[in-house]
Amino acid sequence: MKIKDGTAWFGSPVRVLRPLDSARAREELNNLASLAAERNCTRLAALLAGKSALADFLGGVFDLSPYLRDCARNMPESLERLFEEPLGVRLLSLQEAICAVAFEPDASETSVMKALRRLKREAHFLIALGDLSGEADVEKTVQRLSLLGESCVKAAVDFLLLDAHRQGKLQLPDPANPAQGCGWILLAMGKLGARELNYSSDIDLIALIEPEAPAVPDPLEATDLFVRLTRRLVRLLQDRTEDGYVFRTDLRLRPDPGSTPLALPVEAALNYYESRGQNWERAAMIKARTIAGDVDAGDRFLAELQPYVWRKYLDYAAIADVHSIKRQIHAHKGHGEIAVLGHNVKLGRGGIREIEFFVQTQQLIAGGRFPQLRGRETVGMLSELAERGWITREAGEEMAARYWFLRRVENAVQMVADEQTHLLPDDEDELARIALLLGYEDGASFAADFRHALQTVEHHYAALFETAPQLSRGRGNLVFTGDGDDPGTLATLSELGFERPSDIARVIRGWHFGRYRVTRSAEARERLTELTPALLEAFGGTKRADEALLRFDAFLAGLPAGIQLFSLLQSNPRLLQLLATIMGAAPRLAAIITRRPHVFDGLLDPALLSELPNRAYLAERLATFLSGARAFEEMLDRLRIFAAEQKFLxxxxxxxxxxDAERAGKAFSDLADLTIGAAFDAVQEEFARVHGRIAGGRAAILGMGKLGSRELTAGSDVDLILLYDHAPEAEESDGVKPLAPSHYYARLTQRLIAAVSAPTAEGVLYELDLRLRPSGNKGPVATHIDAFRKYQRNDAWTWEHMALTRARPVAGDPSLCKEAAEEVQTIVSIPRDPRKIARDARQMRKLLEEEKPAKDIWDLKLIPGGIIDLEFIAQVAALCGFVSAEPRPTATGEVLAALSDSFADAQTRDELAEAHRLYMMLTQILRLCLTGLLDPDDVPPGLADVLLRSVDLPDLRVLEAHIRDTSKKVRAHLERLLKR
Structure with missing residues (x-):
């Protein structure tokens, strides 16, 4: 057998994978060789201890992927078996074993959960090795993953059916084939339905019921029975145990998930789709496939649904609605170079979702007349679309090649740690890890290919939708001359989506009559005239066209000149679309650029969307921006201008x-650190000119709340504590107007508050809140470090210590910052009675709920199971020593992800961290776009699209249902974890 090159295992020589660290790779091989010898895996031990292409390959795998390394450590037998049973054959054996799990004579829920987890983990491991070795291409890999998912669902369903039969709740016609005539239908949606599952994907299912099925004793009780079975199915597949999990399972694609049971009668589902179904649901149903349960009944349901999914005739309005589906991901399409670091392979510019929408929208338009275009597989349908002339052959081939390339990248990203992520790393070293996993020599060569793939996808995607049918095309006039309304123009405006066409026509006539400074020159009016049709189409696409255009009108009114802007918008449709998105989806951002048009200049930077706004990036630009400032007041104005522009960008x-939301929170916080720090430096210099300095004087700013945890939003206030220290013998400052130390630092703090919060011609830098200082509003505005230390150790309440878990020095004297950080860590680490802390936290949460009840489900901070609950869990855990990460993080999401096993199990950690990601993403967008709370009955459609794209959900009802489900889980975790 050819062991050295891997032929015996994989059927062909293995691909070369260069490790990040050769010494570490060799060490991993030696460690595993020792473990293999202990477990009697003698051939594996010999292979790993020797030198061969196969050993080098495995060393690369284990160095590059901690998850695959841990799989090998936990089950070296899976590799030992490959000497007898090559990988492809072994996967077939595992497949048979999974299918047999339900039929074991002593099968129980516990035994089935254990068996499925272990078999799935081995198959998962081997599928990855097949992919990385080159034994399987990416198409074969996703098919294997899909077959694995399908088999696990089928085995779990078969077990649950047999269990219900044994208990007399079902009367299966043939227990040897439990699914036949059972009345329980499991539809696979999304990538599982299309047999395109990615490596760490969740699985989307819809559970349906056929109440009159032969196995159902009482049709009236069928819904309750199958809802319970569906709930057990989800628990059986996704609950984390010591053996891990099988698949994360998502049921939110069912009809109206916020108000329907987990399993829905077929007739109710058909009624829903035929009466209230939307185009995104039609698109989702393209991939639907019956994979478990009553397959015949499921196939009958899908056949009956065909006229809903595939319409033979579409009018203009319906076609426009189909194309509006893509607006859920359209907003991210920017201009200039595409970033690689931190890019979302699925949802980002030129990503997988664009290819999927590229295919699905064409299928929905043409599939009613051409049955050949009704397939589930993305690449297969690209070929059919090209064959029938809907797209060019070149577009089809290039999109197919890029689809498989991006799917390989997605799988590699997920193989590193078995995380359901689609984000490339945001630092070069980790990007190199992904590149090496994919067989590249280095990160740079991978980045070049990756960027080229995204650009190719974006090019074809944009070309497709630029030529999409529009209601305005060929349907009336756009005439804005004279004083009266042109009837044809009013009709066109109505068709475009404007509700008050006469008012809109009057506004546009004002532009062309030169009533604003921006349109006073003939050339500017000429450019705007040429731009107007594209503007109207863009604003009409926001679905709240009147508001969007009126905001743009207010923006124009404040501009000093317009030729450059109009030319730019005319030559750059994507920038125009972005402007329309802001005007239609983000009233707060629209108000900012209306009041301060200069912030729009930042959008002209071609590198805007390819550079991450990290601390170094912001610091460099701030230094450049402040370099010419001389006077104190000029410095403060420049800080306001810079902060406003950067917040906007x-x-x-x-x-x-x-x-994403996490990076936005860090960027907003870094911006606050830098600008408040610069303001503090300027204030200290200005203050010292009159009052001099204190001997040995040091001052530092302690960031609290969302600034301390680096989770600021666009509209956040900033919580601070100012700490100071000085030489023991210092009695007063040495300036022309000397002050005693306590008075000196109190006055200095008041000057800082004025410098940051006082409105000037350039607005406010930040609203500051100092109420978290010792003794709150009753205490001095500046606190000596010794007084801070004494208060926190002797007099502080539990809630103050909870707040301190998020504290972080953000500016000031470096030595005092270091001392303050060490003191905070010491105070937080003091041994405490967990029961007392939990009891105090519960009482505080109860009081908060009574005094500040949530207004509705969108009040994400205050709802039971919302952001405050997550913060309380994280803060209690930090105070009680239940956080495993070192150094202790201050960010709530990082704390939740690092909760110790003694406090929360892996599934609880995952659910809490996932809830925090959801809330942060929604909160960041809502605070960015709105000045107040969201009115769920009056959501700007553009904002709805942005929200849905950010969480990858198709409908606001689905999102609201997801928020409710999430908040219930979080509240349940809070009550359990704080009941100590």
Whole structure:
């Protein structure tokens, strides 16, 4: 047998994988060789201890992927078996074993959960090795993953059916084939339905019921029975145990998930789709496939649904609605170079979702007349679309090649740690890990290919939708001359989506009559005239066209000149679309650029969406921006201008999907650190000119709340504590107007508050809140470090210590910052009675709920199971020593992800961290786009699209149901974890 090159295992020589660290790779091989010898895996031990291409390959795998390394450590037998049973054959054996799990004579829920987890883990491990070795291409890999998912669901369903039969709740016609005639239908949706599952994907299912099925004793009780079985199915597949989990399972694609049971009668589902179904649900149903339960009944349901999914005739309005589906991901399409670091392979510019929408929208338009276009597989349908002339052959081939390339990248990203992520790493070293896993020599060569793939996808995607049918095309006039309304123009405006066409026509006539400074020159009016049709189509696409255009009108009114802007918008449709998105989806951002048009200049930077706004990036630009400032007042104005522009640009990156909520929170916080720090430096210099300095004087700012945890939003206030220290013998400052130390630092703090919070011609830098200082509003505004230390150790309440878990020095004297950080760590680490802390936290939470009840489900901070619950869990855990990460993080999401096993199990950690990601993403977008709370009955459609794209959900009802489900889980965890 050819062991050295891997032929015996994989059927062909293995691909070369260069490790990040050769010494570490060799060490991993030696460690595993020792373990293999202990477990009697003698051939594996010999292989790993020797030198061969196969050993080098395995060393690369284990160095590059901690998850696959841990799989090998936990089950070296899976590799030992490959000497007898090559990988492809072994996967077939595992497949048979999974299918047999339900039929074991002594099968129980516990035994089935254990068996499925172990078999799935081995198959998962081997599938990855097959992919990385080159034994399987990416198409074969996703098919294997899909077959694995399908088999696990089928085995779990078969067990639950047999269990219900044994208990007399079902009367199966043939227990040897439990699914036949059982009345329980499991539809696979999304990638599982299309047999395109990615490596760490969750699985989307819809559970349906056929109440009159032969196995159902009482049709009236069928819904309750199958809802219970569906709940057990989800628990059986996704609950984390010591053996891990099988698949995360998502049921939110069922009809109206916020108000329907987990399993829905077929007739109710058909009624829903035929009466209230939307185009995104039609698109989702393209991939639907019956994979478990009553397959015949499921196939009958899908056949009956065909006329709903595949319509033979579409009018203009329906076609426009189909194309509006893509607006859920359109906003991220920017201009200039595409970032690689931190890019979302699935949802980002030029990503997988664009290819899927590229295919699905064409299928929905043409599939009613051409049955050949009704397939589930993305690449297969690209070929059919090209064959029938809907797209060019070149577009089809290039999109197919890029689809498989991006799917390989997605799988590699997920193989590192078995995380359901689609984000490339945001630092070069970790990007190199992904590149090496994919067989590249280095990160740079991978980045070049990756960027080229995204650009190719984006090019074809944009070309497709630029030529999409529009209601305005060929349907009336756009005439804005004279004083009266042109009837044809009013009709066109109505068709475009404007509700008050006469008012809109009057506004546009004002532009062309030169009533604003921006349109006073003939050339500017000419450019705007040429731009107007594209503007109207863009604003009409926001679904709240009147508001969007009126905001744009207010923006124009404040501009000093317009030729450059109009030319730019005319030559850059994507920038125009981005402007329309802001005007239609983000009233707060629209108000900012209306009041301060200069912030829009930042959008002209071609590198805007390719550079992450990290601390170094912001610090460099701040230093450049402040370099010419001389006077104190000029410095403060420049800080306001810089912060306003950068807040806006961070917001644009968030709005377009270039960065996620976590990165936005860090960027907003870094911006606050830097600008408040610069203001503090300027204030100290200015203050010293009159009052001099204190001997040995040091001052530092302690960031609290969301600034301390680096989770600021676009509209956050900033919580601070100012600490100071000085030489023991110092009695007063040495300036022309000397002050005693306590008076000196109190006055200095008041000057800082004025410098940051007082409105000037350039607005406010930040609203400051100092109420978290010792003794709150009753205490001095500046606190000596010794007084701070004494108060926190002797007099502070539990809630103050909870707040201190998020504290972080953000500016000031470096030595005092270090001392303050060490003191905070010491105070937080003091041994405490967990029961007392939990009891105090519960009482505080109860009081908060009584005094500040949530207004509705969108009040994400205050709802039971909302952000405050997550913060309380994290803070209690930090105070009680239940956080495993070192150094202890201050960010709530990082604390939740690092909760110790003695406090929360892995599934609880995952659910809490996932809830925090959801809330942060929604909160960041809502605070960015709105000035107040969201009105769920009056959501700007553009904002709805942005929200849905950010969480990858298709409908606001689905999102609201997801928030409710999430909040219930969080509240249950809070009550359990704080009941100590």
């Amino acid at each position: 961070i917001g644009i990156r968030l709005l377009t999907g270039t960065i």
